[in-house]
Amino acid sequence: MIEAKQLTKHFDDFIAVDHIDFRVNPGEVLVLLGPNGAGKTTTVRMLTSIIRPTFGDATIQGYSVINDPDQVRRNVGVLTEHHGLYQRMNAINYLAFFAQLYGLDHHTYQPRIEQLLSQFGLYQIRNKRLGEYSKGMRQKLALARALLHHPPVLLLDEPTSAMDPASARMVRDAILQLRSEDRAIVLCTHNLNEAEELADHIAIIHNGKILHNATPAELKMQMVGQTQYLVRYSHAPHQWAYTTQLPGVQLTSQDDHTLTFSIEDPPQQTPLLLSELIGQGLSVIECKEVNRSLEQAYLQVVSMNTEKES
Known part of the structure; x- marks a missing residue:
């Protein structure tokens, strides 16, 4: 647990992370x-006891990042922005070296x-020198290093950056598998699609604050806003006007052969x-959910904060 x-x-005078919970x-x-510079990486570094908080504290599996740094590091697997790979080693020797550091x-x-x-x-490339690896290969090797000792907590900073789509899919699947194994995971990203797919919770961080x-x-x-559904129909009765007795359902817009509804409880009410x-005599040909993207929500949160600050 984290x-x-x-x-x-x-x-100095710059507040990188500002009283987050x-x-x-x-x-x-x-x-x-x-975005870059929001405080994500600094947060991860505090959670690994690499840097000491100015104020506040965090615990990893009950161990304080201030008072119990050795225990914290034993319980975390970390993927940082800078991998620190040893270019002249091959993958086998590199991972064996870190496994021994972990006491395995x-x-x-x-x-x-x-x-x-x-x-x-x-x-297949385990005997190649790491200096010959592509950036995506290095990223995957760094993630493998973070998982060597079966840590209960994972701190992943931009785990799929610089990866091709197939490699990124492989890593996202691995993260989902790790979640199913009861690992507690903090993942830093500015990839909205990745965030929506992997997150149980999303903390939007901006200028060091969780908004x-x-x-x-x-x-x-x-x-x-509430889930919206678009209903498309081929024709309606003469002079038809929509009326409803359903609670939690509201007609929000009406165009030629389309109706858009705000629905409180879609599984029950749709x-x-x-x-x-x-x-009522409507010839319905299609009913589909109107996409509400995480991007819209994210931009709305940041916009509201910007207005508040100004």
Whole structure:
């Protein structure tokens, strides 16, 4: 488990992270979503005890990042922006070196290394020097290093940056698998599609502050509004006008052969709405959800904060 309380970091007069609070339980992914310079990487560095908070504290599996740095580091797997790969080593030697640093014996780490290299598509190039790896290959190897010791907590800073689509898909699938194994995961990204796919909660961070922390669905609901459905029909009865007795359903717009509804509880109310429309003589040919993107919600949060600051 990860818990941050009033976590703050100053660099001289610059406030990089400003009194942030969050909690990540086992089996959850918290995405820190924000632009470059928002405070994501500084937060990860504090969570690994690499840098000391100016104020506040955070705990990893109950260990304080201030008072118990050694225990914190034993319990985390970290993928940072700068990988620190040793260019003259090959993948086998590199991972074996770190496995020994983690205190793993040869009989434990050898099969683990082979399994991770196979999982991330690196086994065939295991004897190549790391200096010959592409940026995407290096990223996958750094992620394999973070997973060597089966850590209960993972801190991943831009895990799919510079990867081709197939490699990025492989890494996202690995993250979903790790979540299912009850790891607590903090993932930093500015990739909105990745955030929406992986996150149990999204914390939007901007200028060092967490502006909003909610599930993707809650975030879209609060910032963009209720789920909307578009109903398309071929024809309607003469002088037909829509009326409804359904609670939580509201007609928001009407064009030629289309109706748009705001629906409070889509699984329950959408079938009832369609039955009602057909019962009123409408020839319905399509009903689909109107896309409410995470991008809309994100931009709305940032825009509201910018207006407040000005």
